[in-house]
Amino acid sequence: MNPTIKDVAQKANVSIATVSRVLHNLGGYSDQTKQKVNQTIKELQYQPNAIARGLINKRTQTIGVLFPDVSSSFSSDLLHGISEFVHDRNYSVIVCNTDQDGKRTLKYLQLLREKQVDGIIFSSEVLKQEYYDMLESMNVPVVLVSSQTDYANVPYVKVDDYQAAYDAVDYLITKGHRSIGMISGTKGDPIAGTPRVEGYRKALEAQGIAFDSRFLVYGDFSYESGCRAMEALLRRTPEATAVFAASDEMAIGALSVATKHGMNVPEDISIMGYDDLRLARMVNPPLTTVRQPLYDIGRLASEKLIGMIETGEPAESLVCAHSIVERQTVRAIT
Amino acid sequence: MNPTIKDVAQKANVSIATVSRVLHNLGGYSDQTKQKVNQTIKELQYQPNAIARGLINKRTQTIGVLFPDVSSSFSSDLLHGISEFVHDRNYSVIVCNTDQDGKRTLKYLQLLREKQVDGIIFSSEVLKQEYYDMLESMNVPVVLVSSQTDYANVPYVKVDDYQAAYDAVDYLITKGHRSIGMISGTKGDPIAGTPRVEGYRKALEAQGIAFDSRFLVYGDFSYESGCRAMEALLRRTPEATAVFAASDEMAIGALSVATKHGMNVPEDISIMGYDDLRLARMVNPPLTTVRQPLYDIGRLASEKLIGMIETGEPAESLVCAHSIVERQTVRAIT
């Protein structure tokens, strides 16, 4: 159907090897043949077939990316960074939505293997043993994003969750708050759960504030869970003057609930988020939060991955700098 | 490196043809050989190579999806629907972020052609002649999402923009509003621009309200442009009791600006959006808006596309039902 290299060769009266050579600027042909070949390529509108190419040089110039939820703002910011970087380097990306489901994840891994992707980015999920085994047997580089692992050969790029949470809570304390609630992410989540409550707890203790479990309630990072958690917090610890949520979505849930209860933010209660999604500046009032540079994390992860693909050498993990972005949901109390 | 069909054949003492046959349940072998082959497949952990397969049967089981901005909530909701449906049918999706840039778009189209995708979904952008020509020469099915065209062979799935805007404004009128501002999308956009202001204008006129261009201001669908537009509107037509924005993001911008100006929504002014993004219910107060079922649109578009791929027959365009979802940014005035 579409013209192949063979058609070009025929029409230009050369061998396919020659066509391939001019296609890749390999030399070994006269200027005249080069002209002729290029000309017929234009005439025929020849386009190389990446599939055939992939078959022979065992590179598909494609990477796979796994997200727990593609439609979340978190994922799509990452995806944006990944897709930008990767396309500049002439790779494409196949996206997979795992739904946090083991079966699905394995199925996608399987699929990515069959499609012979050159590398994989695995986002926001714990690298379970079974995933690791599969990945191992696939023999392609992997990088983790917003996740972490002890397997030495799989690098990650993320923020220091403990420190970021610590800094957030410390910021709240600096602003004069001493009764600070926390809406944590999924209980027991070794990445975005535990370290963040640990940061919260340590920041409190460093300032001589005793940790009180009544002030800690669990959500699952989602808006809805943030609403529920805030309701609980308001009931259990009405004395709290501030709450730190482990995700922007939950913080926004908290914000909604607070205003629903007739409270003004930040006058009656301060709220701080985590992530700095695009949302954060859109809500009302704009959310003070700790920023993870998601777009950049996506780029960096891709850079690492492509580096591993092209050099064959392992890469080092990277901890990105977080920062506190002050907007209008936290007030100083005196 | 990874075992191939040849390795399986050798180890099982059969020909590769036989292995292929049991792989595809084609018959033409004894039960005994089937067992043996399946067994060695397990032992070797053989996985078929989709690239080689693609080369021969000219199907890659992959589709390309083009978005103007992957990181927007709009795109990622669509992507979610697309990716769900498509994966169930054993396809994968390659995402491309066009940035609304002609050069980039063409480059991606080029890339998708080289990668031999089986079909393409083109979202939220006008199908320019040059895109169409390229697509045409690629000889793969295409479906448009939230866009439209006169080319008979490329079907679209979208909402009736004119009618949706009409209904939104009519709803506002029903609620007693007569001075209604509009924040339009990009001026001259033939899909999401013009038809929506036309719907606005006609709904007004149908109720005997004269269209007044002072009440119409243009944005570009983004939050920031919504903010700017709202500032302008507040200045030019302080008498407006309601504003209809052509996107949720702009509506939310309007909402921010209104509260910044000390106005209460909906007491002092009503605001209505368009899209029903996930955001809409997260802001404060939750946004009344006209809903486009983005996830479903994604699924339906994929369904059409895969239908075209697998049957080779053209598909019909589809206009999805919109609906008004009442939340808390519109009040009835008496």
Add this chain to the structure above:
DNA sequence: CAGGTTTGAGTAAACGTTTACGTAAAGGTG
């Protein structure tokens, strides 16, 4: 000008599948 080197190509194998075709043995039929 004999010998070696460079230039400009062509030939063919290889990548991992699928599949049309061939074929020997087994089974069925009258």
Add this chain to the structure above:
DNA sequence: CACCTTTACGTAAACGTTTACTCAAACCTG
């Protein structure tokens, strides 16, 4: 039992590239 059909495979071509190898002609070099 002669003939035909079916079963159970194997052979090899094909998909569209890349690339190692080969080779003739042209060009140097002393």
